[in-house]
Amino acid sequence: MQLRRQVEEILEALWTAEEERREAKQDSLVSPHRTEPLLQTAEMGVAREEAEKAGLIASRGMVLTLTEEGREMACEVVRRHRLAERLFNDVLDVEQDEAESSACRFEHLLSSHATANICILLGHPLTCPHGKPIPPGECCRRRLEETRPLVLPASRLKPGEKATLAYLGSRVRDRLDRLTALGLVPGTAITMVQRRPSFLLRFGETELALDEAIVREIYVRRAVG
Amino acid sequence: MSSCHGTVEVKDSGANAKQVLLIGQPNVGKSVIFQCLTGKYATVSNYPGTTVAIASGKATFDGGVVVVDAPGLHSLVPHSEDERVARDLLLDSTDKVVIQVADAKEPLRGLGLTAQLAEAGVPMVLALNMSDEAADKGVRIEADRLSRLLGVPVVPTVATSGEGLRELIASLAEARPSALRLNYAEAVETAIGRIMSLLPALAISGRAVAVMLLRGDPALREWLARHMGQEQLHAVSMVVEDLQSHYARPLAYVIGMARNEQLKQIVGQVVSFGGARKTSFAESLGRWSVHPFWGVPILLAVLLVLYFIVGKVGAGIVVNFVESVVFGEYINPAATRLLALTGIPLLQDLLVGKYGLVTIGLTYAMAIILPVVGFFFICFSLMEDSGYLPRLAAMTHTLFKKIGLSGNAVLPLLLGLGCDTMATMTARTLETKRERVLTTLLLALAIPCSAQLAVILALLSGLSPAATLIFTFVLLLEILLVGYLASRVIPGKPSDFVLEIPPIRWPKLSNVATKTLARMEWYLKEAVPLFLLGTLLLFVLDRIGFLSLAEKAGAPVVVTWLGLPVEATSSFIFGFLRRDYGAAGFYRLAEQGLLDPNQILVSLVVITLFIPCIANFFVIMKERGWKTSLAIVGFVFPYAVLTGGALRLALNSLGVVL
Numbered sequence: 100m101q102l103r104r105q106v107e108e109i110l111e112a113l114w115t116a117e118e119e120r121r122e123a124k125q126d127s128l129v130s131p132h133r134t135e136p137l138l139q140t141a142e143m144g145v146a147r148e149e150a151e152k153a154g155l156i157a158s159r160g161m162v163l164t165l166t167e168e169g170r171e172m173a174c175e176v177v178r179r180h181r182l183a184e185r186l187f188n189d190v191l192d193v194e195q196d197e198a199e200s201s202a203c204r205f206e207h208l209l210s211s212h213a214t215a216n217i218c219i220l221l222g223h224p225l226t227c228p229h230g231k232p233i234p235p236g237e238c239c240r241r242r243l244e245e246t247r248p249l250v251l252p253a254s255r256l257k258p259g260e261k262a263t264l265a266y267l268g269s270r271v272r273d274r275l276d277r278l279t280a281l282g283l284v285p286g287t288a289i290t291m292v293q294r295r296p297s298f299l300l301r302f303g304e305t306e307l308a309l310d311e312a313i314v315r316e317i318y319v320r321r322a323v324g
Numbered sequence: 325m326s327s328c329h330g331t332v333e334v335k336d337s338g339a340n341a342k343q344v345l346l347i348g349q350p351n352v353g354k355s356v357i358f359q360c361l362t363g364k365y366a367t368v369s370n371y372p373g374t375t376v377a378i379a380s381g382k383a384t385f386d387g388g389v390v391v392v393d394a395p396g397l398h399s400l401v402p403h404s405e406d407e408r409v410a411r412d413l414l415l416d417s418t419d420k421v422v423i424q425v426a427d428a429k430e431p432l433r434g435l436g437l438t439a440q441l442a443e444a445g446v447p448m449v450l451a452l453n454m455s456d457e458a459a460d461k462g463v464r465i466e467a468d469r470l471s472r473l474l475g476v477p478v479v480p481t482v483a484t485s486g487e488g489l490r491e492l493i494a495s496l497a498e499a500r501p502s503a504l505r506l507n508y509a510e511a512v513e514t515a516i517g518r519i520m521s522l523l524p525a526l527a528i529s530g531r532a533v534a535v536m537l538l539r540g541d542p543a544l545r546e547w548l549a550r551h552m553g554q555e556q557l558h559a560v561s562m563v564v565e566d567l568q569s570h571y572a573r574p575l576a577y578v579i580g581m582a583r584n585e586q587l588k589q590i591v592g593q594v595v596s597f598g599g600a601r602k603t604s605f606a607e608s609l610g611r612w613s614v615h616p617f618w619g620v621p622i623l624l625a626v627l628l629v630l631y632f633i634v635g636k637v638g639a640g641i642v643v644n645f646v647e648s649v650v651f652g653e654y655i656n657p658a659a660t661r662l663l664a665l666t667g668i669p670l671l672q673d674l675l676v677g678k679y680g681l682v683t684i685g686l687t688y689a690m691a692i693i694l695p696v697v698g699f700f701f702i703c704f705s706l707m708e709d710s711g712y713l714p715r716l717a718a719m720t721h722t723l724f725k726k727i728g729l730s731g732n733a734v735l736p737l738l739l740g741l742g743c744d745t746m747a748t749m750t751a752r753t754l755e756t757k758r759e760r761v762l763t764t765l766l767l768a769l770a771i772p773c774s775a776q777l778a779v780i781l782a783l784l785s786g787l788s789p790a791a792t793l794i795f796t797f798v799l800l801l802e803i804l805l806v807g808y809l810a811s812r813v814i815p816g817k818p819s820d821f822v823l824e825i826p827p828i829r830w831p832k833l834s835n836v837a838t839k840t841l842a843r844m845e846w847y848l849k850e851a852v853p854l855f856l857l858g859t860l861l862l863f864v865l866d867r868i869g870f871l872s873l874a875e876k877a878g879a880p881v882v883v884t885w886l887g888l889p890v891e892a893t894s895s896f897i898f899g900f901l902r903r904d905y906g907a908a909g910f911y912r913l914a915e916q917g918l919l920d921p922n923q924i925l926v927s928l929v930v931i932t933l934f935i936p937c938i939a940n941f942f943v944i945m946k947e948r949g950w951k952t953s954l955a956i957v958g959f960v961f962p963y964a965v966l967t968g969g970a971l972r973l974a975l976n977s978l979g980v981v982l
Contacts, residue, residue, distance in 0.1 A: 228572035279580035
């Protein structure tokens with residue numbers, strides 16, 4: 100449905116503005132993925148009115164804000180978008196631009212069930228590839244014991260457990276550079292040697308002592324069986 | 325080292341270059357190869373970061389060639405000061421050949437650096453070192469095939485036994501830029517081309533510089549600013565930013581991934597892994613030593629052995645013998661008798677008097693400190709060469725994280741037990757300024773160096789074990805307390821704790837012996853002159869009556885606040901020069917029965933918290949700048965005195981009599 104999609108775009112833009120602590124003005128509101136003002140067309144104007152009527156957004160003068168209900172819905176949209184980005188970028192290895200445009204479409208399509216499954220599959224990632232936080236969903240809060248996610252932070256491996264490195268979730272350039280220079284790259288088979296007193300990973304003939312914060316950013320696929 | 329001199333005499337290697345650079349990742353054995361190629365001593369240990377500064381020496385195989393040993397380098401984009409020193413060697417010098425030393429057990433990682441050296445276009449050969457360990461682990465590399473793929477000589481070596489070094493030297497004649505060329509995504513290649521068109525002519529290939537710039541290299545920009553205008557530099561930044569906007573990940577990662585993908589193909593062609601391998605005893609030992617449970621008793625056992633050998637045997641038996649028998653019964657009486665013959669009272673006073681160069685300066689340095697330093701360095705070398713030290717850092721990381729430091733700082737702090745001055749230089753390996761300053765402060769304040777430990781152990785071994793425990797407790801408390809408080813005050817974040825744990829290796833006794841002797845020699849050269857100078861200074865001060873003035877002036881602090889006899893003042897004056905010298909003064913006072921056990925403890929704590937020595941102060945100045953140095957000094961001395969008085973009050977109010 101076209102209208103719903105447009106309403107979601109507005110909600111997403113307002114959420115992003117809130118996140119970046121910007122004031123959202125009617126004439127200058129932009130989508131996080133585009134540069135031209137969002138509310139230019141008559142169609143979008145209708146969508147904005149609809150959203151206001153439905154009690155999702157409120158306006159005072161030129162300034163738009165999310166209502167409680169609207170924020171909840173926006174949160175879901177943003178969550179779907181950023182999870183989709185992670186999926187395309189890290190697991191499916193899709194080119195950056197394509198991943199972006201696909202994520203823009205997916206954010207309107209995914210059911211809540213599919214979203215939760217993607218989140219579980221990715222190991223409840225904390226940030227999108229651009230480093231922005233992914234709002235946690237119900238599945239992240241529950242984190243059921245029985246779920247065996249496909250991709251998970253290495254910090255959740257048990258001592259002695261083997262896994263394959265899926266991707267490095269860090270955004271810190273120096274950290275990425277150091278880890279890749281040491282040979283921690285996607286596809287590397289790693290073993291969690293021990294978790295205390297500090298994390299010890301083994302790969303190839305190398306043993307590495309690491310801080311927990313770094314291990315949490317190393318996403319791995321568990322070895323089958 | 326002696327083991328390899330005989331084997332590497334190849335005349336006319338044909339290498340036309342004036343300089344041979346040893347480049348490689350940390351702890352791959354560059355310094356061992358350096359020793360073999362030059363016959364010069366370089367410290368060799370089993371932990372990453374042993375070498376933090378450049379060493380150079382004339383090659384034994386060709387007199388005109390200078391061999392340069394560089395600190396370890398993970399990649400051509402440096403993350404710490406020592407790495408930067410190594411990288412900058414590649415940037416500027418022309419007329420050089422690189423020997424890349426790689427760990428044969430980790431071919432992919434080694435090739436990562438090879439690829440970057442290939443990009444740089446420097447003539448090189450590749451040494452696959454520790455090929456014996458690689459063979460034990462079932463890692464087999466077809467050197468000939470790899471050599472054809474890279475277009476440079478590839479030589480398997482075992483540097484510690486000299487194996488392959490003759491071939492390595494011979495191969496220098498065939499050194500050439502590697503033909504290996506990595507390709508990146510189209511957008512990256514375009515950006516590289518655009519940057520290259522902006523660069524001036526440099527000693528290193530433009531492509532390598534472009535890739536380093538894309539990976540983000542602030543140090544390189546400083547260097548480039550000397551070679552090109554601000555405008556072009558700005559244009560370069562625009563290209564980098566523009567490319568980055570196409571990628572969600574930092575470009576360093578994008579480039580690293582592309583490099584790894586292509587190198588994996590090469591590794592797949594020339595390396596085979598496998599062959600069932602048994603876990604050796606050394607490996608199990610390594611595992612236990614970082615085990616959450618067994619690690620603790622192992623640490624205690626190590627400390628106990630250390631205490632027994634250094635404290636009981638070295639500081640107890642040997643010092644006793646050298647001091648009371650060799651010096652007390654022979655040297656000092658002989659010197660006294662000899663000087664009595666001259667009949668010159670001034671000379672007698674100068675050499676064998678109250679502040680005599682022989683009876684005080686030389687006796688302290690040679691009789692009390694040297695034996696213990698010797699025993700300590702033997703034990704310490706064993707710990708360094710076995711690979712235990714990085715494991716200790718891994719064991720204690722969590723604790724140090726609580727005080728705002730990381731396990732990275734543990735290694736320099738432990739090295740401080742050997743020599744605080746050297747350890748202050750090792751702080752270069754730390755990635756953030758904050759961590760370097762914190763480590764320098766803790767080293768200056770609370771880590772007693774081997775010479776100091778010598779006197780401390782000699783003194784404490786005469787007291788009840790409780791004194792040793794209280795002393796250790798106070799120092800550990802100071803490290804944690806000051807570390808915690810300082811980490812709140814000093815801005816910045818702790819650096820990433822990523823520490824490679826080398827395999828446990830059985831120390832080679834020849835290396836332990838060489839290293840111990842080299843360090844004792846260094847001690848004799850560095851400390852003994854200062855001891856004599858200090859004694860001379862005191863002699864003069866005593867003569868001109870300044871000493872009694874100082875004693876009067878210092879009385880409120882020394883006598884009233886610290887509760888020590890007025891004679892202790894001169895020991896504190898010694899302590900400004902070298903704190904071990906100051907401690908030796910207390911040793912003498914204790915021998916004369918002027919200090920009770922409580923006073924010994926208080927005086928030891930105060931002198932230990934002093935700045936280690938003049939040399940250390942100069943190194944702090946050099947490494948950290950005068951502002952930081954003055955701040956450290958301004959804090960340390962009052963704080964030491966404050967702590968000593970507080971300890972005295974605490975002992976008194978608790979009614980502790982040792």
